[in-house]
Amino acid sequence: MSVGEDPEKNVPPGREFQLPTDPDYLWDGLKDIGLGIRWVAEVKKADMQIELSGPKWEYKSYTIMEVIEEPGIVRDGIVTLVGPDLHEVEPGTSVPSAWDIKVYGPGIGQRHREYLERQMAMALHGIEGYMAFGSFQAPWMRISKAVAGRLTFAKLCQIIHAYIKTVVPQVEAMEFRWIIGAPEIGGLDLIEPLYRRGIQRLKAQEQSVALEDEDVDLFYGCTICKSLAPNHVCAITPSQIPYCGILSYNGAQVTVELDPEGYIFPMPKGECKNFLQGSYSGVDAAVYERSNHQVKRVNIFSAIRYPTTNCGCFEGAAFYIPEVDGLGVAIRRYIGVTPLGIKFSRLAGTISGGSQNHGYKGVSMRSMQSKTFLKGDGGWNRIVWMPADLKEEVAEYIPEEIYDKIATEQDTIDPVELKEFLKKKGHPVVEKFWKNGEPQSLNVPLPGGEWADE
Ligand code: SF4
Numbered sequence: 001m002s003v004g005e006d007p008e009k010n011v012p013p014g015r016e017f018q019l020p021t022d023p024d025y026l027w028d029g030l031k032d033i034g035l036g037i038r039w040v041a042e043v044k045k046a047d048m049q050i051e052l053s054g055p056k057w058e059y060k061s062y063t064i065m066e067v068i069e070e071p072g073i074v075r076d077g078i079v080t081l082v083g084p085d086l087h088e089v090e091p092g093t094s095v096p097s098a099w100d101i102k103v104y105g106p107g108i109g110q111r112h113r114e115y116l117e118r119q120m121a122m123a124l125h126g127i128e129g130y131m132a133f134g135s136f137q138a139p140w141m142r143i144s145k146a147v148a149g150r151l152t153f154a155k156l157c158q159i160i161h162a163y164i165k166t167v168v169p170q171v172e173a174m175e176f177r178w179i180i181g182a183p184e185i186g187g188l189d190l191i192e193p194l195y196r197r198g199i200q201r202l203k204a205q206e207q208s209v210a211l212e213d214e215d216v217d218l219f220y221g222c223t224i225c226k227s228l229a230p231n232h233v234c235a236i237t238p239s240q241i242p243y244c245g246i247l248s249y250n251g252a253q254v255t256v257e258l259d260p261e262g263y264i265f266p267m268p269k270g271e272c273k274n275f276l277q278g279s280y281s282g283v284d285a286a287v288y289e290r291s292n293h294q295v296k297r298v299n300i301f302s303a304i305r306y307p308t309t310n311c312g313c314f315e316g317a318a319f320y321i322p323e324v325d326g327l328g329v330a331i332r333r334y335i336g337v338t339p340l341g342i343k344f345s346r347l348a349g350t351i352s353g354g355s356q357n358h359g360y361k362g363v364s365m366r367s368m369q370s371k372t373f374l375k376g377d378g379g380w381n382r383i384v385w386m387p388a389d390l391k392e393e394v395a396e397y398i399p400e401e402i403y404d405k406i407a408t409e410q411d412t413i414d415p416v417e418l419k420e421f422l423k424k425k426g427h428p429v430v431e432k433f434w435k436n437g438e439p440q441s442l443n444v445p446l447p448g449g450e451w452a453d454e
């Protein structure tokens with residue numbers, strides 16, 4: 001080839017293949033090599049050495065990081081393993097687990113816990129043969145056979161110890177206790193009471209730093225997802241965990257302190273324009289400014305009217321079902337069809353990208369636990385459908401009298417049947433939102449549009 005000649009000219013034509021491009025079928029044809037949407041970053045059952053917790057154990061397990069504020073209690077670098085190590089179990093073992101991580105560092109307090117947890121998740125992310133799903137309170141871990149001869153539970157602790165001490169030098173000591181709930185040490189009978197107490201301890205820790213939206217003048221904003229959705233801005237308030245689930249108000253505050261030039265920024269609340277909907281002048285001003293002047297107003301607590309925008313990394317989403325004038329909520333792991341007649345993956349694709357999609361809002365698992373969850377739309381009184389396992393997972397946050405009245409895929413995914421179900425069960429949406437026993441569908445504006453009645 002001479003200088004200046006186009007090297008492309010010498011490439012033979014080759015063969016072209018068409019991959020599936022429809023969001024519902026992206027993984028089609030890969031099953032025979034063991035891959036599918038459920039297997040992304042997942043260790044398959046057949047390949048696992050051990051599974052810790054997860055649905056089989058109804059998630060009755062925990063990973064709890066605790067900040068100890070007194071010096072001299074946390075023994076640095078100590079790992080106590082209770083039960084068998086990784087190579088000591090039969091391949092394919094599944095057991096519950098209780099993992100306690102204690103941290104001490106001068107100046108490190110309860111409000112830093114979440115930041116440290118995030119660092120821990122970062123440390124574990126992408127380790128060969130290790131997968132983790134779910135939250136710290138409802139973990140699901142698998143470790144593959146391929147690494148069972150090399151990896152140990154102590155090594156996993158070492159990775160966290162080394163990573164956190166490197167990235168957060170203020171941490172002076174970390175101690176671990178990992179209980180692998182094998183039958184010979186007591187199985188679920190041992191773990192379950194510990195789990196119950198652990199969750200209480202965690203709640204107490206959270207309570208100790210819990211704030212209400214009314215307690216603060218400053219919210220926080222995040223624009224990490226701007227690279228994917230240029231007009232997207234998240235507002236983080238004490239009651240609103242953003243839908244990616246990565247940080248809470250305290251976490252945002254600590255992050256701004258440690259990294260003031262980062263993507264997370266203070267968002268003065270300004271004047272409260274509508275308490276129920278969560279409408280604030282300061283939030284609107286900041287969102288307008290940072291959304292390239294595309295989004296003029298947001299209601300923090302509404303999926304229906306002027307919701308916050310969705311970049312794409314939401315754990316779940318709430319969606320308006322016009323036929324019943326109610327809201328459905330689903331999360332990513334639900335692979336069935338929703339009452340909108342589409343799967344979650346398609347729904348997620350449609351509402352991602354950062355425009356204001358009236359009737360749709362990304363939600364996090366933790367935001368479902370908040371008392372302000374969708375309160376602008378009527379809260380749980382408006383939620384009519386959820387996948388069964390999600391409903392179970394957030395059961396304690398759903399008002400008792402409504403729990404049985406929310407339909408799941410096991411009842412129906414058909415809007416006509418859903419309407420009958422809600423009537424029969426006496427769901428509060430019938431009384432509070434329908435008129436004369438009939439749903440009044442809202443005329444939801446197109447993305448980026450305005451409501452006619454306001
Ligand atoms: S989704 Fe999460 S990471 Fe993305 S902008 Fe919102 S808070 Fe930041």
Ligand SMILES: [Zn+2]
Pocket residue numbers: 225244311312313314
């Ligand atoms: Zn995002």
